Amino acid sequence: MSSDSFNNELFKPGNSIQIEFRDQANVRKVYKTFIMEANAASLTIILPEDQEINIQPGTDLVVICKESSENYYFISEIIEIIPGTPPKLILNKPKQIKTYSRRNFFRCDVDLTLIYWDDSKIEKVGKVINLSASGLYAIVPYDRSLKKSALLHCQINLPTLTEPIFFDAKVIRFERTESETNQGVALSFEGINEKIENDIIKYLFQRQRELIQLGHIKVGRWP
Secondary structure (H helix, E strand, O other): OOHHHHHHHOOOOOEEEEEEEEEEOOOOOEEEEOOOEEOOOOOEEOOOOOOOOOOOOOOEEEEEEOOOHHHHHHHHEEEEEEOOOOEEEEEEOOOOEEEEEEHHHEEEEEEEEEEEEEEOOEEEEEEEEEEOEEEEEEEHHHHHHHOOOOEEEEEOOOOOOOOOOOEEEEEEEEEEEEOOOOOEEEEEOOOOOOOHHHHHHHHHHHHHHHHHHHHOOOOOOOO
16 A cells, blocks of 8 residues: 555544644643544544634644554644634645554454464364454463464454455464453464555554444543
């Protein structure tokens, strides 16, 4: 995926972002919000309804896309302030990524079935509860023979695709669960191709928008 295509996916309406700027009193403002509208040149975002607008067009700001410990930093500029309920800001659409860590950025809680095979070639089934572009965390049946660094052949069905995706993944960590018959396992994708990576990223964008609509990702002041 090219940088332009990636930016278009990143700045789709519904995606959450954080903005930072200094108002006319030189007070630093930090807000978590989401994109209402996007085109080739600009983004329209909202502010909390109780926010007093004390900034001017031309003000520079930092746009941060943040998930887990990974960040994307962009520099932008305010084009227009639209008072209302809620107030809106129109920004120049950022072009250049200041800090870029694509593979680890997208991470969402999910509920997907994981089918996997180890060297025994016996099909086993688990549940993916967290997914990123570089790996996943799943709950699987306890298996004493499953060791760290083991390579698994895996299959998951993404709701955005009609066909399952297949990939290899390496075991990097085990965790205990409340059930003695299950265990948590963190997997890192091995040799995943660009198409599968892009398919996962597109699904995670959709999943993030679902979480916003469900209220699991809040719009308002960054804590």
